[in-house]
Amino acid sequence: xxxxxxxxxxxxxxxxxxxxxxxxxxxxxxxxxxxxxxxxxxxxxxxxxxxxxxxxxxxxxxxxxxxxxxxxxxxxxxxxxxxxxxxxxxxxxxxxxxxxxxxxxxxxxxxxxxxxxxxxxxxxxxxxxxxxxxxxxxxxxxxxxxxxxxxxxxxxxxxxxxxxxxxxxxxxxxxxxxxxxxxxxxxxxxxxxxxxxxxxxxxxxxxxxxxxxxxxxxxxxxxxxxxxxxxxxxxxxxxxxxxxxxxxxxxxxxxxxxxxxxxxxxxxxxxxxxxxxxxxxxxxxxxxxxxxxxxxxxxxxxxxxxxxxxxxxxxxxxxxxxxxxxxxxxxxxxxxxxxxxxxxxxxxxxxxxxxxxxxxxxxxxxxxxxxxxxxxxxxxxxxxxxxxxxxxxxxxx
Ligand code: GLA
Numbered sequence: 001x002x003x004x005x006x007x008x009x010x011x012x013x014x015x016x017x018x019x020x021x022x023x024x025x026x027x028x029x030x031x032x033x034x035x036x037x038x039x040x041x042x043x044x045x046x047x048x049x050x051x052x053x054x055x056x057x058x059x060x061x062x063x064x065x066x067x068x069x070x071x072x073x074x075x076x077x078x079x080x081x082x083x084x085x086x087x088x089x090x091x092x093x094x095x096x097x098x099x100x101x102x103x104x105x106x107x108x109x110x111x112x113x114x115x116x117x118x119x120x121x122x123x124x125x126x127x128x129x130x131x132x133x134x135x136x137x138x139x140x141x142x143x144x145x146x147x148x149x150x151x152x153x154x155x156x157x158x159x160x161x162x163x164x165x166x167x168x169x170x171x172x173x174x175x176x177x178x179x180x181x182x183x184x185x186x187x188x189x190x191x192x193x194x195x196x197x198x199x200x201x202x203x204x205x206x207x208x209x210x211x212x213x214x215x216x217x218x219x220x221x222x223x224x225x226x227x228x229x230x231x232x233x234x235x236x237x238x239x240x241x242x243x244x245x246x247x248x249x250x251x252x253x254x255x256x257x258x259x260x261x262x263x264x265x266x267x268x269x270x271x272x273x274x275x276x277x278x279x280x281x282x283x284x285x286x287x288x289x290x291x292x293x294x295x296x297x298x299x300x301x302x303x304x305x306x307x308x309x310x311x312x313x314x315x316x317x318x319x320x321x322x323x324x325x326x327x328x329x330x331x332x333x334x335x336x337x338x339x340x341x342x343x344x345x346x347x348x349x350x351x352x353x354x355x356x357x358x359x360x361x362x363x364x365x366x367x368x369x370x371x372x373x374x375x376x377x378x379x380x381x382x383x384x385x386x387x388x389x390x391x392x393x394x395x396x397x
Contacts, residue, residue, distance in 0.1 A: 004028075007057060007121065008389065011073070015059040015119045018071045018078075022393050023059035023119070025146055029139035029386035030055040031124035031131045032180045033212050033348050034339045035189055036305050037283040039313055041174030043233050043276045044195035044249035046283035048202070049176055050210065050382040051184025056122035056135040057389075060143045063115035068103065070096050073121035083113060089168065095120075098133055099140035101168030105160045106144055113148050125376065128214045129345025133169070134177035137161035138386045146388055154182040154385070155197050172227055184385040191287050195251060202287055204382055205295040208334065211351050211359055213327065213367070214376040215319040217344035225315065226341055229272060236265055236273035250276040275313040279305060299334025299350050306337035315342030319371055323347045326366040330358050 002010075008026060015023045030051040037047035063069075066083040072095055079096035081087050087104050090096050099118065106113050120139070124132035141157045152160070161178040165171050175197070180190050188201035204210070233250055241247055243261045250273055258277045262270055282301045289297040306324055310316040320338040324347050327336035332355025339348040351359050356379060364375045 007123075008391065011057055011059045011119060011121050012391075014071070014073055014121075015061075015117070018119060019061065019069070019117045021061065023117075023391075024061040024393055025059070025143070026389045026391045027058045027060070027139045027142045027146070027386065028055050028389050029058075029135040029142065029181050030184060030383050031135050032177055032184065033130060033210065033346070033380060034176065035210070035348060035350075036286045036302055036337070037176075037279060038305060038309055038337075038339065038342075039229060039315065040251075040276055040279050040283065041176040041192075041194040042172075042230055043280075044251035045276060045280040046251075047176045047192050047194060048189050048283050048286055049180040049184075049192075050189045050204070050380070051180050051385050052130065052210075052212070052380040053383045054124040054130060054378070054380070055383075056120060056124060056132065056139045058118055058120050058136075058139040058143050060116050060118045060147060062147050063117055065115045067115045068099065069115075069117045070099065071119045072096075073119065074126075083107070083115060089170075095136070097169050098136040098164065101164030102137050102140040102144065102161060104168050105164045106141070109160065111144070111148065111150050111152075113144050116143070116147055118143070125214060127218060128216075129219060129340030130212070131177040131181065131340075133165065133171075134161060134181045135386075137164050138178055138181040142386050142388065155179075158182045171223065172230065180385065182385045184383060186384045187382050189290065189382065191283070195249070202290050205290060205293065205298065205350070207353050208295055208350050209353060209356050210380045210382065211327075211349045211356070212339070212378045212380050213323050213347045213349065213363060214378075215323050215344055215346065215367070215371075216373050216375055217317060217319040219341065219344035222341050222343045225343060229313065229315065232269050232272040233276060236269050239265055239269070240273075251280060253277050255281055271312040271314070275308045278308060295334050295350065302335030302337045302348075302350065303328070309338055309342060313342075317343055319344060319367075319373065320347060322370050323363070323367050323375065326363045326370075327359065329366070330355060330363065332358060
């Protein structure tokens with residue numbers, strides 16, 4: 001994988017080729033992998049993701065008008081929109097909808113933004129559930145902030161980017177992806193309370209690596225099933241409220257509440273709610289385990305999370321289950337689970353440093369022999385959240 005320095009050099013070269021001068025700044029925003037706490041964010045619950053060393057880079061300069069020009073290195077395409085006209089979704093250059101949505105949300109919040117020239121390049125695999133879209137939104141927001149000189153806290157940027165995704169792009173996601181892309185910390189996982197947005201960086205266990213395995217199964221059903229799960233969770237809350245009048249979301253239902261009242265729910269809704277209630281509990285236990293340096297317990301909780309997502313929340317698929325099964329056969333794998341929304345995409349495994357070599361070839365081989373699909377495997381390092389990269393615009397002599 002090309003190093004950051006060489007990617008930046010190529011980005012600057014591309015920017016200069018497209019716009020005739022070098023950029024004023026370069027922004028980086030990472031993708032993410034969630035270690036545990038799946039389908040809990042939109043239930044006001046807890047999550048524990050890491051920002052990863054796969055990111056979106058944006059090079060940009062101000063212009064003297066109200067036009068935003070975009071060039072995507074990955075798609076080799078140009079797009080653009082005017083800030084002084086209604087900004088609409090682009091159904092051809094869909095990738096350009098992320099900065100469009102961010103611009104709309106900034107305008108809604110009365111931030112004055114002026115025209116820019118942008119080049120974007122990313123190495124977060126697209127459509128595999130590692131949040132390339134959140135990364136592009138966050139990079140765009142940070143760029144507009146820096147070039148237009150307004151103040152905005154990281155938490156507010158995350159919320160703004162989530163609003164762009166929900167209201168402009170039309171995907172009803174929770175806050176996790178944008179939040180960790182803004183606030184991730186190197187060598188740490190980010191424990192987030194998705195109701196209060198209180199957060200804490202928790203040191204990653206030492207002596208282990210985070211391995212992401214992409215099943216390369218396109219996440220077909222994800223949007224409709226995701227929305228269905230959300231409404232089933234809401235249904236559970238509205239039924240349980242008769243017995244637990246103070247609850248606002250499944251986050252407020254404890255395991256013991258659930259034992260007392262879960263039987264009041266229709267069977268499918270009951271399984272969905274049980275996943276969320278227990279998954280929240282698992283996140284809290286995982287944070288304790290990481291703090292205590294107990295990677296064995298942490299791994300076991302990850303395994304349980306997968307079982308629950310497969311059997312109760314029913315968002316796994318054969319490919320994810322095969323990948324998890326193949327990973328767990330490797331001695332030195334502490335835990336392995338599907339990560340993200342599900343129905344395809346990636347698994348995440350926690351693997352002892354010494355066992356990484358025993359993972360990198362055998363797991364993809366077994367997966368391929370059982371599914372016929374060639375997967376992609378990445379050893380990921382937890383990285384910092386979005387930032388303006390040190391870069392000095394060459395002076396004109
Ligand atoms: C997607 C969404 C997140 C979260 C996960 C499931 O990645 O974007 O907000 O809901 O699914 O945990």
